[in-house]
Amino acid sequence: MKKLETRQDIEDLVNRFYDKVQNDDTIGFFFNDVAKVDWAHHLPKMYSFWETLLFGQISYKGNPMAVHFPINAEVPMEKFHFEHWITLWTATVEENFSGEMAELAVYKAKNIANLMAHKMEIARKTR
Numbered sequence: 001m002k003k004l005e006t007r008q009d010i011e012d013l014v015n016r017f018y019d020k021v022q023n024d025d026t027i028g029f030f031f032n033d034v035a036k037v038d039w040a041h042h043l044p045k046m047y048s049f050w051e052t053l054l055f056g057q058i059s060y061k062g063n064p065m066a067v068h069f070p071i072n073a074e075v076p077m078e079k080f081h082f083e084h085w086i087t088l089w090t091a092t093v094e095e096n097f098s099g100e101m102a103e104l105a106v107y108k109a110k111n112i113a114n115l116m117a118h119k120m121e122i123a124r125k126t127r
C-alpha cells in the first residue's frame with residue numbers, strides 16, 4: 001500500500017476522512033448542524049494542521065483545542081464521540097496508507113483526541 005509522504009497524500013486522506021464524517025450518524029451533526037462548517041474553509045486548515053503535525057512544515061498556526069469549547073458548550077462532546085472519531089480516522093488512514101508516517105498519523109490523532117475528550121469533560125464540570 002501507498003506511503004503517506006506528500007502534501008497531496010494528506011489532502012486525499014483529510015478529504016476522505018471528512019467525507020465519512022459528514023455522513024456519519026454519530027458525529028456528523030456536530031459539523032453539519034451545530035457548527036455548520038464551511039468546508040471550503042475548514043478542509044485547507046486541516047491539510048495544514050496535519051502537514052504541520054506530520055511533516056514539521058509549519059503551515060498551521062491556530063489553536064486546535066479552542067474551537068471545540070463553544071461546540072462542547074452547545075452540545076456535550078462526550079468520550080464516545082471522540083472514540084468514534086478515532087475509529088473513523090484510523091479506518092481512513094489504514095484503508096489508504098501504510099508505513100511509519102501512517103502509523104504516526106494514527107498515534108498523534110489518538111493522543112490529541114484523548115486529550116481533547118478530557119479537556120471537554122473538565123470544561124463541562126467547571127461550567
Ligand code: HEM
Nearest residue numbers: 027030031035045049062063064067081082085109112113
Ligand atoms: C468528536 C470529535 C470532534 C468533533 C465533533 C470536531 C468538530 C470540529 C468542528 C465542528 C470544527 C470546525 C469549527 C469551525 O470552523 O467552526 C473543528 C475544527 C478543528 N478540529 Fe475538530 N472535532 C473533533 C475532534 C478533533 C480532533 C481529535 C482533532 C485533532 C486530532 C481536531 C482538530 C481540529 C482542528 C485542527 C480544527 C481547526 C481549528 C482552527 O480553526 O484552527 N478535531 N472540529
